[in-house]
Amino acid sequence: MVAIEHLWSSLGATPMFWLAVTLAAYELGNTLQRACGGSTFASPVLTAIILVASIVGMTGTDYRVYFTATQLINFLLGPATVALAVPLARSARLVKENVLGVGLALLAGSVTSILSGIGLVWLFGGSRAVALSMAPKAATTPVAAAVSSQIGGIPALTAALAIVGGILAAVVGQKMLAKMNILDWRAHGLAAGVAGSGIAAAQVAARNELGAAFAAVGIGLNGALIGLVVSVVAQL
Known part of the structure:
Protein backbone atom coordinates (compact mmCIF):
# COMPACT_ATOMS: atom_id res chain seq x y z
CA MET A 1 0.00 0.00 0.00
CA VAL A 2 2.84 2.38 0.87
CA ALA A 3 4.46 1.64 -2.49
CA ILE A 4 1.20 2.40 -4.32
CA GLU A 5 0.77 5.67 -2.43
CA HIS A 6 4.35 6.63 -3.23
CA LEU A 7 3.81 5.81 -6.91
CA TRP A 8 0.62 7.89 -7.02
CA SER A 9 2.33 10.83 -5.32
CA SER A 10 5.07 10.72 -7.95
CA LEU A 11 2.62 10.47 -10.86
CA GLY A 12 0.27 13.11 -9.50
CA ALA A 13 3.09 15.62 -9.28
CA THR A 14 4.03 15.06 -12.95
CA PRO A 15 2.42 17.66 -15.27
CA MET A 16 2.33 15.24 -18.23
CA PHE A 17 0.28 12.78 -16.18
CA TRP A 18 -2.77 15.04 -15.83
CA LEU A 19 -2.44 16.17 -19.42
CA ALA A 20 -2.50 12.52 -20.50
CA VAL A 21 -5.50 11.80 -18.24
CA THR A 22 -7.44 14.70 -19.77
CA LEU A 23 -6.67 13.70 -23.36
CA ALA A 24 -7.44 10.05 -22.65
CA ALA A 25 -10.79 11.00 -21.07
CA TYR A 26 -11.71 13.04 -24.15
CA GLU A 27 -10.72 10.23 -26.49
CA LEU A 28 -12.80 7.82 -24.43
CA GLY A 29 -15.67 10.29 -24.80
CA ASN A 30 -15.21 10.25 -28.58
CA THR A 31 -15.31 6.45 -28.56
CA LEU A 32 -18.47 6.46 -26.46
CA GLN A 33 -20.15 8.95 -28.80
CA ARG A 34 -19.30 6.81 -31.85
CA ALA A 35 -20.70 3.76 -30.05
CA CYS A 36 -23.91 5.74 -29.47
CA GLY A 37 -24.24 6.50 -33.17
CA GLY A 38 -22.91 10.05 -32.90
CA SER A 39 -25.60 11.15 -30.43
CA THR A 40 -25.05 14.66 -29.09
CA PHE A 41 -26.25 13.42 -25.70
CA ALA A 42 -22.98 11.46 -25.49
CA SER A 43 -20.91 14.64 -25.79
CA PRO A 44 -17.19 13.80 -25.44
CA VAL A 45 -16.63 17.07 -23.58
CA LEU A 46 -19.27 16.18 -20.99
CA THR A 47 -17.85 12.66 -20.66
CA ALA A 48 -14.32 14.02 -20.22
CA ILE A 49 -15.44 16.52 -17.56
CA ILE A 50 -17.21 13.81 -15.56
CA LEU A 51 -14.27 11.38 -15.79
CA VAL A 52 -11.55 13.90 -14.98
CA ALA A 53 -13.56 15.49 -12.15
CA SER A 54 -14.16 12.03 -10.68
CA ILE A 55 -10.46 11.15 -10.81
CA VAL A 56 -9.41 14.50 -9.33
CA GLY A 57 -11.99 14.11 -6.56
CA MET A 58 -11.22 10.48 -5.72
CA THR A 59 -7.48 11.09 -5.56
CA GLY A 60 -7.85 14.23 -3.44
CA THR A 61 -5.81 16.24 -5.94
CA ASP A 62 -5.88 19.98 -5.42
CA TYR A 63 -7.55 21.66 -8.41
CA ARG A 64 -4.68 24.15 -8.65
CA VAL A 65 -2.30 21.23 -9.24
CA TYR A 66 -4.52 19.91 -12.04
CA PHE A 67 -5.00 23.36 -13.60
CA THR A 68 -1.27 24.07 -13.59
CA ALA A 69 -0.54 20.71 -15.19
CA THR A 70 -3.02 21.29 -18.03
CA GLN A 71 -2.09 24.89 -18.89
CA LEU A 72 -1.24 23.79 -22.44
CA ILE A 73 -4.89 22.93 -23.13
CA ASN A 74 -6.03 26.20 -21.59
CA PHE A 75 -3.55 28.11 -23.77
CA LEU A 76 -4.79 26.39 -26.93
CA LEU A 77 -8.35 27.60 -26.30
CA GLY A 78 -7.30 31.02 -27.57
CA PRO A 79 -5.95 29.91 -30.97
CA ALA A 80 -8.90 27.51 -31.36
CA THR A 81 -11.36 30.39 -30.93
CA VAL A 82 -9.40 32.70 -33.22
CA ALA A 83 -9.38 29.94 -35.87
CA LEU A 84 -13.11 30.57 -36.35
Missing part, protein backbone atom coordinates in the same frame (compact mmCIF):
# COMPACT_ATOMS: atom_id res chain seq x y z
CA ALA A 85 -12.06 33.78 -38.12
CA VAL A 86 -10.97 31.70 -41.13
CA PRO A 87 -14.47 30.59 -42.22
CA LEU A 88 -15.74 34.06 -41.23
CA ALA A 89 -13.32 35.71 -43.66
CA ARG A 90 -14.34 33.30 -46.41
CA SER A 91 -18.04 34.03 -45.87
CA ALA A 92 -17.77 37.76 -45.12
CA ARG A 93 -20.03 38.73 -48.03
CA LEU A 94 -22.88 36.51 -46.84
CA VAL A 95 -22.52 37.80 -43.30
CA LYS A 96 -22.82 41.39 -44.55
CA GLU A 97 -25.94 40.49 -46.52
CA ASN A 98 -27.58 39.19 -43.35
CA VAL A 99 -26.39 41.92 -40.99
CA LEU A 100 -29.91 43.12 -40.03
CA GLY A 101 -31.16 39.65 -39.15
CA VAL A 102 -27.94 38.88 -37.28
CA GLY A 103 -28.22 42.13 -35.30
CA LEU A 104 -31.82 41.51 -34.28
CA ALA A 105 -31.09 37.89 -33.31
CA LEU A 106 -28.08 38.94 -31.23
CA LEU A 107 -30.04 41.62 -29.41
CA ALA A 108 -32.98 39.32 -28.71
CA GLY A 109 -30.77 36.45 -27.58
CA SER A 110 -28.51 38.54 -25.35
CA VAL A 111 -31.28 40.50 -23.63
CA THR A 112 -33.41 37.37 -23.11
CA SER A 113 -30.47 35.49 -21.57
CA ILE A 114 -29.58 38.32 -19.23
CA LEU A 115 -33.11 39.08 -18.02
CA SER A 116 -34.14 35.43 -17.69
CA GLY A 117 -31.04 34.65 -15.63
CA ILE A 118 -31.59 37.54 -13.25
CA GLY A 119 -35.32 36.81 -13.10
CA LEU A 120 -34.78 33.19 -12.09
CA VAL A 121 -32.45 34.19 -9.26
CA TRP A 122 -34.91 36.77 -7.93
CA LEU A 123 -37.81 34.33 -8.29
CA PHE A 124 -36.08 31.82 -6.01
CA GLY A 125 -34.86 34.42 -3.54
CA GLY A 126 -31.20 34.50 -4.56
CA SER A 127 -28.80 37.30 -3.67
CA ARG A 128 -27.77 40.22 -5.87
CA ALA A 129 -24.29 38.72 -6.29
CA VAL A 130 -25.74 35.47 -7.62
CA ALA A 131 -28.08 37.40 -9.95
CA LEU A 132 -25.13 39.35 -11.35
CA SER A 133 -23.23 36.08 -11.73
CA MET A 134 -26.09 34.67 -13.80
CA ALA A 135 -26.46 37.72 -16.05
CA PRO A 136 -23.43 37.22 -18.37
CA LYS A 137 -23.67 33.40 -18.51
CA ALA A 138 -24.42 33.29 -22.26
CA ALA A 139 -21.09 34.86 -23.19
CA THR A 140 -18.18 32.53 -23.86
CA THR A 141 -16.57 31.50 -20.55
CA PRO A 142 -13.52 33.86 -20.38
CA VAL A 143 -15.67 36.88 -21.32
CA ALA A 144 -18.46 35.89 -18.94
CA ALA A 145 -16.06 35.52 -15.99
CA ALA A 146 -14.37 38.86 -16.75
CA VAL A 147 -17.70 40.70 -17.00
CA SER A 148 -18.89 39.08 -13.76
CA SER A 149 -15.83 40.27 -11.86
CA GLN A 150 -16.37 43.84 -13.09
CA ILE A 151 -20.03 44.11 -12.04
CA GLY A 152 -19.82 42.49 -8.61
CA GLY A 153 -20.67 38.92 -9.50
CA ILE A 154 -18.83 35.72 -8.58
CA PRO A 155 -16.51 34.87 -11.50
CA ALA A 156 -16.10 31.20 -10.54
CA LEU A 157 -19.88 30.72 -10.42
CA THR A 158 -20.31 32.55 -13.72
CA ALA A 159 -17.66 30.37 -15.35
CA ALA A 160 -19.39 27.21 -14.10
CA LEU A 161 -22.77 28.43 -15.40
CA ALA A 162 -21.25 29.34 -18.77
CA ILE A 163 -19.64 25.91 -19.11
CA VAL A 164 -22.85 24.08 -18.18
CA GLY A 165 -24.83 26.28 -20.56
CA GLY A 166 -22.33 25.65 -23.34
CA ILE A 167 -22.54 21.89 -22.89
CA LEU A 168 -26.34 22.04 -22.78
CA ALA A 169 -26.41 24.08 -26.00
CA ALA A 170 -24.12 21.55 -27.68
CA VAL A 171 -26.24 18.59 -26.54
CA VAL A 172 -29.73 19.84 -27.41
CA GLY A 173 -29.23 22.89 -29.67
CA GLN A 174 -29.06 21.30 -33.11
CA LYS A 175 -31.73 18.72 -32.33
CA MET A 176 -34.09 21.40 -31.05
CA LEU A 177 -33.61 23.54 -34.16
CA ALA A 178 -34.09 20.50 -36.41
CA LYS A 179 -37.37 19.62 -34.66
CA MET A 180 -38.52 23.18 -35.30
CA ASN A 181 -37.66 22.60 -38.98
CA ILE A 182 -34.88 25.20 -38.86
CA LEU A 183 -32.28 23.66 -41.15
CA ASP A 184 -30.36 26.76 -42.30
CA TRP A 185 -26.73 26.47 -41.18
CA ARG A 186 -26.60 30.25 -40.68
CA ALA A 187 -29.22 29.89 -37.95
CA HIS A 188 -27.46 26.89 -36.38
CA GLY A 189 -24.13 28.72 -36.28
CA LEU A 190 -25.55 31.96 -34.93
CA ALA A 191 -27.56 30.11 -32.27
CA ALA A 192 -24.39 28.37 -31.06
CA GLY A 193 -22.57 31.70 -30.93
CA VAL A 194 -25.35 33.57 -29.12
CA ALA A 195 -25.45 30.72 -26.58
CA GLY A 196 -21.75 31.39 -26.01
CA SER A 197 -21.00 27.71 -26.60
CA GLY A 198 -17.59 27.05 -28.10
CA ILE A 199 -18.45 23.33 -28.04
CA ALA A 200 -21.62 23.84 -30.10
CA ALA A 201 -19.75 26.21 -32.42
CA ALA A 202 -17.08 23.56 -32.98
CA GLN A 203 -19.77 20.99 -33.79
CA VAL A 204 -21.30 23.33 -36.38
CA ALA A 205 -17.88 24.24 -37.79
CA ALA A 206 -17.06 20.57 -38.33
CA ARG A 207 -20.19 20.12 -40.46
CA ASN A 208 -20.57 23.39 -42.38
CA GLU A 209 -18.21 26.29 -43.12
CA LEU A 210 -21.01 28.85 -43.47
CA GLY A 211 -22.36 27.80 -40.08
CA ALA A 212 -18.86 28.23 -38.65
CA ALA A 213 -18.73 31.81 -39.96
CA PHE A 214 -22.00 32.74 -38.29
CA ALA A 215 -20.92 30.99 -35.09
CA ALA A 216 -17.81 33.18 -35.04
CA VAL A 217 -19.96 36.30 -35.51
CA GLY A 218 -22.28 35.14 -32.74
CA ILE A 219 -19.54 34.41 -30.19
CA GLY A 220 -17.65 37.65 -30.83
CA LEU A 221 -20.53 40.12 -31.01
CA ASN A 222 -22.55 38.40 -28.29
CA GLY A 223 -19.66 38.74 -25.85
CA ALA A 224 -19.33 42.46 -26.59
CA LEU A 225 -23.09 43.06 -26.43
CA ILE A 226 -23.52 41.17 -23.16
CA GLY A 227 -20.68 43.19 -21.63
CA LEU A 228 -22.48 46.44 -22.52
CA VAL A 229 -26.02 45.37 -21.57
CA VAL A 230 -25.01 43.71 -18.31
CA SER A 231 -23.09 46.80 -17.23
CA VAL A 232 -26.25 48.90 -17.71
CA VAL A 233 -28.45 46.35 -15.93
CA ALA A 234 -26.03 46.18 -13.00
CA GLN A 235 -26.37 49.94 -12.50
CA LEU A 236 -30.15 49.58 -12.32
